[in-house]
Amino acid sequence: MDFILHLINGISLGSIYAIIALGYTMVYGIAKMLNFAHGDVIMVGGYISFVVTANLGLPPAVAIVAAVAVCTALGVIIEKLAYKPLRAAPSLAVLITAIGVSYFLQNAALLIWSSNPKSYSSMFSFEPLRLFNNRLSITSVTIVTVVTGIVVMAALTLIISKTKMGKAMRAVSEDKDAAQLMGIGVNKTISITFAIGSGLAAIAGVLLASAYPIIMPTMGSMPGIKAFTAAVFGGIGSVPGAMLGGILLGVIEIIGRAYISSELSDAIVFSVLIIVLLVKPTGLLGKKINEKV
Amino acid sequence: MLKVNDINVYYGSIHAVKGVSFEVNEGEIVTLIGANGAGKSTILNSVAGLLKTKTGSIEFKEKSLLGTAPHLIVSKGLAMCPEGRRIFLQMTVEENLEMGGYTRKSDEADASLIDVFDRFPRLKERRRQQAGTLSGGEQQMLAIGRALMSKPELLMLDEPSMGLAPILVDQIFSIVKELNDAGTTILLVEQNARMALSIADRGYVLETGKIVTSASAKALLNDDAVRKAYLGG
Structure with missing residues (x-):
């Protein structure tokens, strides 16, 4: 019974990683950049939902909508101000800029909300689900997280495979010049990608803060790095890869913590990544990239 | 329909297209021929907006295309089928x-x-x-x-025969001819000069970024210099 509980908790944590990893992988696929400020957008989502409920006293639903709206706008603004001017710059310049944006967001949060951790009350407080004569009890946050993960992944898969916008995103990610010849606006497509990724980061922020109810300005760093790992694990640039990588990483982390060592759980996660990359350098579902000559 | 006047295009410090002017009239098939690196694709990419020209003008249906973002050009009736298919x-x-x-x-x-x-x-x-x-x-x-x-009213084709077996090359060129008969104006860039001239109305010959000859396709097919350089004697 313990194992099932760990597995469910792993899937729940993995769903959060997957939601974050989708932002990384979509932005990488389309803008060919690693947006290391993505983790800090999660933190902003956490704080916005906190302010709306704790300070303004509004209901959780409003808080979630506000967090998503603010982060979506933030993502688009970051892209416009920080990354767009560097569209033709070497990728190292863009990478350093992304790290700079990450520090900027963390320090802005320090200024606004101070470095003191704040205790966050879960946005989802219904009764836990009890199964097998109370031997298995699943918390409300876990249930909401898993369900949200499924809904987000299904919706995104549908958008990318079926809608005109999603197809245009795939076209841009495969060949920017050819996409422009079709009349697809590359800048607009990149903006939309950042909007979606950042909106997802806000959802991840709310879920994360509800599950681990302390928020502070650096709260996005570690989940950001883990989710980036998940994206690489699954094959960066691949949407199903980010989903699979996220879920697997969460499960490995929780199972490792429970059965091997709680101190070593992160080391186990990263060891698995190293092994996968040694055996399959493009990640689990990564596509072979043919360099153009 | 398309008027290109005195365009210069650079890749960094390399002067790839040097003062090229040409035009395509409605209903025509016009071909740009020349060796690899003569600047043929560079010219098409400039018209499509993917490359910036330093000087000169590009007009399509009497309206300037210069400064128009590439993704806004296709809806004006100008489509390009790029080199390497893409x-x-x-x-x-x-x-x-x-x-x-x-x-x-x-x-x-x-x-x-x-x-x-x-x-x-x-x-x-x-x-x-x-x-x-x-x-x-x-x-x-x-x-x-x-x-x-x-x-599109004007279709630009960049090396449509590249890498294809001879039988397929014939097929592609007869498709291009059919499209033209059905009313689409064509600007064709080719290394396969003989094929291109066989369906074209007019041709321009490019050498290292400059137009050196222009004439009707028939005249170019019979031109000694052109035969020697591009048609295998």
Whole structure:
């Protein structure tokens, strides 16, 4: 019974990683950049939902909508101000800029909300689900997280495979010049990608803060790095890869913590990544990239 | 229909296109021929807006195209089928065609899809297949079909015969001729000069970024210098 509980908790944590990893992988696929400020957008989502409920006293639903709206706008603004001017710059310049944006967001949060951790009350407080004569009890946050993960992944898969916008995103990610010849606006497509990724980061922020109810300005760093790992694990640039990588990483982390060592759980996660990359350098579902000559 | 006047294009410090002027009139097939590196593709990419010209003017239907973002050019009636086909390999045949009709209303695009499938029944058979699994000739048909989805008045084709078996080259050129007969003006860039001149009305010969000769296609086919340099004697 313990194992099932760990597995469910792993899937729940993995769903959060997957939601974050989708932002990384979509932005990488389309803008060919690693947006290391993505983790800090999660933190902003956490704080916005906190302010709306704790300070303004509004209901959780409003808080979630506000967090998503603010982060979506933030993502688009970051892209416009920080990354767009560097569209033709070497990728190292863009990478350093992304790290700079990450520090900027963390320090802005320090200024606004101070470095003191704040205790966050879960946005989802219904009764836990009890199964097998109370031997298995699943918390409300876990249930909401898993369900949200499924809904987000299904919706995104549908958008990318079926809608005109999603197809245009795939076209841009495969060949920017050819996409422009079709009349697809590359800048607009990149903006939309950042909007979606950042909106997802806000959802991840709310879920994360509800599950681990302390928020502070650096709260996005570690989940950001883990989710980036998940994206690489699954094959960066691949949407199903980010989903699979996220879920697997969460499960490995929780199972490792429970059965091997709680101190070593992160080391186990990263060891698995190293092994996968040694055996399959493009990640689990990564596509072979043919360099153009 | 298309008037290119004295354009200069640079790649960094390399002067790739030097004061080139030419024009394409409605209903014509015009070809730019020349050796590899003569600047043919650079010229097409400049017209399509993918490259910036330093000087000169490019006018399409009497309106300047300079400074127009590349993604806004296709809806003006000017489509390009780029060198190396550049189809979206990881998307299906039908999705590639849908992207070709990206700027059009969905009912118009649907009508064009039926036209393209009529012209290329092969593509219809393979509509759900990933474009990367098509043969070279089929990929070229897809690239042309995709460009036709925007219902262009002027279609620019960059090396459509590249890498194809002779029988497929014949087929591609007869398709180009058919498209022209059906009313599409064509600007064709080719290394296969003989084939290009055999269907074209007029031709321009490029050498290291400059136009050295221009004449009717018939005259170029009979021109001694052109025969020697581009038609194998």
